[in-house]
Amino acid sequence: MVSRKPTDAHPGHDQPKKLFIKTYGCQMNVYDSERMAGLLKPLGYQETETSEDADLVILNTCHIREKAAEKVYSDLGRIRKHKETKEGQGGEMKVAVAGCVAQAEGAEITTRAPIVDMVFGPQTYHRLPEMIARAARARGEILETDFAVEEKFDALATIREIKGYSAFVTIQEGCDKFCTFCVVPYTRGEEVSRSVDAITAEVRMLAVRGLREVTLLGQNVNAWHGAPPKGDSGEEWGLGELVRHLAKIDGIERIRFTTSHPRDMDKGLIAALGEEPKLMPYLHLPVQAGSDKILKAMNRGHTAESYVRQIEDIRKARPDIAISGDFIVGFPGESDEDFEETMQLVEAVEYASAFSFKYSRRPGTPGASMAKQVAEPVKAQRLERLQELLERQKQSFNKAQIGKVLPVLLEKTGRNDGQLVGRSPYLQAVHANLPDTLLGQIIDLEITGTLSNSLSAKPHENRISA
Ligand code: SAH
Ligand code: SF4
Ligand code: F3S
Numbered sequence: 011m012v013s014r015k016p017t018d019a020h021p022g023h024d025q026p027k028k029l030f031i032k033t034y035g036c037q038m039n040v041y042d043s044e045r046m047a048g049l050l051k052p053l054g055y056q057e058t059e060t061s062e063d064a065d066l067v068i069l070n071t072c073h074i075r076e077k078a079a080e081k082v083y084s085d086l087g088r089i090r091k092h093k094e095t096k097e098g099q100g101g102e103m104k105v106a107v108a109g110c111v112a113q114a115e116g117a118e119i120t121t122r123a124p125i126v127d128m129v130f131g132p133q134t135y136h137r138l139p140e141m142i143a144r145a146a147r148a149r150g151e152i153l154e155t156d157f158a159v160e161e162k163f164d165a166l167a168t169i170r171e172i173k174g175y176s177a178f179v180t181i182q183e184g185c186d187k188f189c190t191f192c193v194v195p196y197t198r199g200e201e202v203s204r205s206v207d208a209i210t211a212e213v214r215m216l217a218v219r220g221l222r223e224v225t226l227l228g229q230n231v232n233a234w235h236g237a238p239p240k241g242d243s244g245e246e247w248g249l250g251e252l253v254r255h256l257a258k259i260d261g262i263e264r265i266r267f268t269t270s271h272p273r274d275m276d277k278g279l280i281a282a283l284g285e286e287p288k289l290m291p292y293l294h295l296p297v298q299a300g301s302d303k304i305l306k307a308m309n310r311g312h313t314a315e316s317y318v319r320q321i322e323d324i325r326k327a328r329p330d331i332a333i334s335g336d337f338i339v340g341f342p343g344e345s346d347e348d349f350e351e352t353m354q355l356v357e358a359v360e361y362a363s364a365f366s367f368k369y370s371r372r373p374g375t376p377g378a379s380m381a382k383q384v385a386e387p388v389k390a391q392r393l394e395r396l397q398e399l400l401e402r403q404k405q406s407f408n409k410a411q412i413g414k415v416l417p418v419l420l421e422k423t424g425r426n427d428g429q430l431v432g433r434s435p436y437l438q439a440v441h442a443n444l445p446d447t448l449l450g451q452i453i454d455l456e457i458t459g460t461l462s463n464s465l466s467a468k469p470h471e472n473r474i475s476a
Contacts, residue, residue: 029055030064034081035072037268038198038227039109041178042135043070046108049138062092066104066142071111073193075370079111086123093125104145106130110197114374132183132198174421175222175450176264176433181209181252182228187271189298190309190376191338191369194229203234206252210239210259217261222419222450223433224256226267232274250278257288263452264419266437268294269336272312275320284327291328292362292437295321296336300355301348304341307380314355321359332362332407332436339396340369340389342380349392356399362407362436364400368393408438408460415470416440418455420448431464439464 029050033043046068047057061067067089072078086105093103106128107119113131120126127145130138184199185192213224226249228234234249247255253265265288272295282289299305300314324331337356339349356364368389371378411434418432418440430444432453441464442455455467 025054026056027054027065028058028063029066029068030058030061031068031070032061032085033070034078035070035074035110037178037225038132038180038183038229039070039072041180041227042109042132043068044172044178046070046135046138049135050142053139053142061089063096063101064092064103065101066106068106068108071107071109073110073114073197073372075367076372077370079114082107082111083123086125090123090125104128104142106141108132108135110193113197114193172216172219172221175220175419176225176421177216177221177223178225178227179209179212179216180204180227181267182231182234185229187230187273187311188309190307190380191341191372193372193375196374198229201230201233203236206236206239206247206255209252210256213256213259213262217259220261220450222262222452223264223266224262226253226256226265228267229269230271230274231267232270232276232279248276248278250276250280250282253279253282253289254286257286262288264288264290264435266290266292270295272297272310272317272320275324280324280327283324283331290435290437291331292334292435293324293331294334294336295324297355297359298336298338299341299344299348300352301344302351304344304348307343308338308341308377314351318355318358330436333359334363334437335359335361335365337364337366337396337400338369339366339392340384342369342377342384343382344369344384344392352396353399356396356403360407361400361403363404366393366396366400405460407436408465411436411438411457411465412459413457415454415456416467417452418442418467419452420444420450422449434465440467441465442467442469444469 029047031043031047033039055066058064069082069085071082089105093105096103104127105125107126108130109132112119112129116129119129128141130141182201182203184201185195186201188195216224232249234252236247236252238244238247249267253267256262256265270293275295283291283293297317298308298310302313305313321333337352339352369384371383416434418434420430420432422431423429423446424431424441428443429441430446430448431439431441434440440455440457454470456470457465457467459466
């Protein structure tokens with residue numbers, strides 16, 4: 011990227027300014043933070059590790075559960091002290107709240123935390139330079155939470171700061187599913203798919219920059235759809251076709267996608283999982299619960315049985331696939347029997363990894379005002395039992411890899427000297443003693459053991475598979 015002198019947003023400042031971004035929540039926020047950093051770089055902002063002496067602090071927030079949202083306010087308390095110290099020394103610090111808390115709470119944030127100078131929602135990041143300039147000129151609050159997601163896609167397509175060999179690429183944003191527990195349809199707006207041409211251009215750019223893996227992101231990534239590229243007269247594409255198209259890009263060796271919804275898991279995508287060698291054998295397919303009564307109250311649009319059948323079809327196409335999921339325990343009305351059905355579903359599916367949460371009441375969602383809210387201690391007990399089962403399944407999936415030879419994308423150096431860490435096709439962290447010169451390569455490694463969250467491995471005749 012060509013670096014420019016700081017623009018008139020900061021007249022008289024030739025020194026780089028310090029930018030501290032803290033990212034909460036999902037991978038889409040990680041992606042958005044990279045783009046914000048990329049957008050601010052030409053304005054003279056360089057990323058720093060701490061908020062202490064930052065000129066600009068951006069908290070890219072998450073509203074999904076109460077704990078996530080509250081964490082932002084406790085962090086703002088700490089940042090206030092840094093800001094006061096800096097101002098006491100004649101300096102200046104601007105504090106911005108971005109992301110889903112910004113979208114959901116808007117101006118309430120500045121009431122609760124007056125140190126906040128700017129509040130802006132996920133669809134306004136392309137206007138960031140302009141907002142910064144305005145905040146520099148005038149003190150006072152800046153509030154930007156309008157939805158215009160296509161504009162954001164267009165404006166931000168190629169600007170980002172990337173580290174490593176694997177990158178996220180947002181292909182779809184927003185959600186129209188309205189699960190009754192979830193804030194995402196309110197914070198990210200309606201489902202919008204990016205065009206094939208825009209996605210292809212971004213993935214090509216990543217390939218040119220030496221990246222080996224892309225993870226296609228969307229709140230409902232498998233709801234992605236789009237017109238085929240110009241010159242291709244076929245019907246509208248789904249995610250399966252898009253993946254096959256991106257797989258043709260030289261340099262990109264691995265493609266992943268997340269998060270999928272059971273309702274949008276179509277035949278084309280299942281076929282691609284079986285047939286496209288660059289598409290990794292890992293599928294995050296949240297089910298949330300195993301009781302049809304609860305799934306209905308959650309407005310999920312699928313049953314426990316339809317989900318289990320879907321997993322069977324997917325395994326027919328790709329027998330070794332690692333299945334991952336999300337679970338909520340203690341949704342309003344969940345009885346002991348309903349919870350047992352979740353446990354039975356987990357036993358039937360056998361997950362390689364999973365995320366599980368206690369139901370958190372979110373203001374404005376239908377679930378928050380439902381009768382029969384479940385008591386906290388009951389939620390805690392259920393979560394403990396579920397997590398124990400999921401952990402056992404994860405360990406047995408990991409142990410089953412011992413003795414196998416897996417291609418591992420070596421992504422970074424490990425904690426110990428001479429150690430590299432990478433990812434298996436099943437998204438497991440793998441570490442092995444290997445020279446730094448192999449970083450960014452995909453190497454066949456023999457899995458020798460398991461630790462609580464990773465696999466250990468050794469070189470397998472130093473064969474390079476890609
Ligand atoms: N779009 C994805 C994930 C959205 S949020 C999907 O449809 O599955 C990620 C996870 O957070 C959800 O899958 C759900 O398990 C959890 N979650 C969302 N809202 C929640 C709430 N109110 N309380 C507890 N967990 C919640
Ligand atoms: Fe939330 Fe449901 Fe949409 Fe996922 S599908 S983002 S859980 S509303
Ligand atoms: Fe959180 Fe918003 Fe992502 S609520 S999970 S940051 S879409």
